[in-house]
Amino acid sequence: MTPRKVPPTTIQRLPLYLRCLVQASAMHMPVVNSVQIAEMAGTNAAQVRKDLSYLGEFGTRGIGYDVDSLITHLSKQLGLTEHRRVAIVGFGRLGSALQRYPGLEERGMKVVAIFDADSAKVGTAVKGVTVKSIDDLEEVVKREDVEIAIITVPGKYAQDVVDRLVASGVRAIMNFAPVHLHVPEGVEVRQADVAGELQILSFHLNLRRTSA
Amino acid sequence: MTPRKVPPTTIQRLPLYLRCLVQASAMHMPVVNSVQIAEMAGTNAAQVRKDLSYLGEFGTRGIGYDVDSLITHLSKQLGLTEHRRVAIVGFGRLGSALQRYPGLEERGMKVVAIFDADSAKVGTAVKGVTVKSIDDLEEVVKREDVEIAIITVPGKYAQDVVDRLVASGVRAIMNFAPVHLHVPEGVEVRQADVAGELQILSFHLNLRRTSA
Numbered sequence: 001m002t003p004r005k006v007p008p009t010t011i012q013r014l015p016l017y018l019r020c021l022v023q024a025s026a027m028h029m030p031v032v033n034s035v036q037i038a039e040m041a042g043t044n045a046a047q048v049r050k051d052l053s054y055l056g057e058f059g060t061r062g063i064g065y066d067v068d069s070l071i072t073h074l075s076k077q078l079g080l081t082e083h084r085r086v087a088i089v090g091f092g093r094l095g096s097a098l099q100r101y102p103g104l105e106e107r108g109m110k111v112v113a114i115f116d117a118d119s120a121k122v123g124t125a126v127k128g129v130t131v132k133s134i135d136d137l138e139e140v141v142k143r144e145d146v147e148i149a150i151i152t153v154p155g156k157y158a159q160d161v162v163d164r165l166v167a168s169g170v171r172a173i174m175n176f177a178p179v180h181l182h183v184p185e186g187v188e189v190r191q192a193d194v195a196g197e198l199q200i201l202s203f204h205l206n207l208r209r210t211s212a
Numbered sequence: 213m214t215p216r217k218v219p220p221t222t223i224q225r226l227p228l229y230l231r232c233l234v235q236a237s238a239m240h241m242p243v244v245n246s247v248q249i250a251e252m253a254g255t256n257a258a259q260v261r262k263d264l265s266y267l268g269e270f271g272t273r274g275i276g277y278d279v280d281s282l283i284t285h286l287s288k289q290l291g292l293t294e295h296r297r298v299a300i301v302g303f304g305r306l307g308s309a310l311q312r313y314p315g316l317e318e319r320g321m322k323v324v325a326i327f328d329a330d331s332a333k334v335g336t337a338v339k340g341v342t343v344k345s346i347d348d349l350e351e352v353v354k355r356e357d358v359e360i361a362i363i364t365v366p367g368k369y370a371q372d373v374v375d376r377l378v379a380s381g382v383r384a385i386m387n388f389a390p391v392h393l394h395v396p397e398g399v400e401v402r403q404a405d406v407a408g409e410l411q412i413l414s415f416h417l418n419l420r421r422t423s424a
Binding site for chain 1: 223224226227228230231232252253254289290291292296298304305306308309310312313315316318319320321359360362383384385386390392398400402404405406407408409410411412413414415416417418420
């Protein structure tokens with residue numbers, strides 16, 4: 001069964017729905033309706049129904065969605081039925097915060113490799129993962145079968161790191177370095193941009209002042 | 213002059229354009245065209261022209277945009293002609309990484325207050341800002357005239373912190389806690405969700421495997 005082409009904005013909301021459903025399951029709710037999901041997700045019920053309809057026929061009109069089966073299905077869609085193997089490249093404060101964040105493992109991501117250029121950090125073990133030298137990137141990425149890489153190196157090193165990751169077979173990259181990365185077709189990049197998010201907030205503050 | 217109602221997806225891209233223009237300025241380019249901006253921003257030229265058209269009449273057909281005047285205009289639109297006053301609530305690894313990140317100040321954000329619940333951290337000064345007790349949140353937020361708050365406390369404390377910030381007059385919140393926040397009308401929240409971003413990457417990896 002091939003799902004219909006899912007719009008990017010819907011894909012963006014799927015992880016949020018999954019998180020809400022896991023919360024519902026933790027609260028021992030066997031069934032949720034689109035209004036309840038929308039309330040938890042901060043969106044509206046029509047949007048929820050439309051988004052979930054892309055994934056197939058779920059839910060019973062007037063009753064709702066079976067929480068456990070929808071969790072299973074969404075997890076499968078998101079490729080989370082096994083843990084994804086993740087590398088963190090750059091082990092400063094941010095890289096370190098990310099590795100220790102319990103939400104990653106809970107949501108299907110397993111950090112299997114950590115790299116840093118600082119020889120003082122190489123060889124230390126954190127939560128069972130030993131920090132490797134960035135010089136050994138290719139070898140370790142292949143051996144550990146890394147699927148997703150998180151980049152937290154300084155901006156000027158990011159493109160070089162990404163080129164090496166892509167050459168080693170990595171096809172999914174989350175970039176925290178404040179630079180735009182160039183990747184070949186077939187490689188997916190998500191750009192984290194905290195300063196940009198704050199600027200969007202600033203824009204909204206400005207609008208409010210103007211319209212007040 | 214009131215700008216036309218700017219669509220949310222355009223607002224999302226404005227900080228990216230601003231970052232590209234600042235890069236162009238650093239490379240001593242007096243003028244850029246939409247193709248060049250699109251290349252730097254990883255989007256397409258028609259999109260750039262459309263997005264910028266919401267802000268008014270800029271650019272000269274066949275020539276391009278004057279870099280410095282477009283920077284000035286975008287900064288004004290984004291409310292960045294003065295620095296925004298930012299508080300970081302929760303000063304663990306992530307909060308600490310954010311405060312030290314030079315990109316915030318470069319892009320118009322000034323951290324003026326830091327809060328933590330850990331009395332061992334309270335009173336220490338980092339980059340000229342002294343960590344305050346979370347108990348003094350209301351008083352310090354008002355005194356320092358905080359406009360934007362960044363939440364990096366554990367999920368179970370986030371809603372309480374946000375309620376107190378909103379009661380103290382904060383109208384813009386960037387949330388790193390992995391919970392959905394409830395705020396009254398007129399308060400803008402941006403949700404950071406690293407695990408969700410990784411799940412989106414996972415979804416794309418899955419699609420590729422399915423279609424291969």
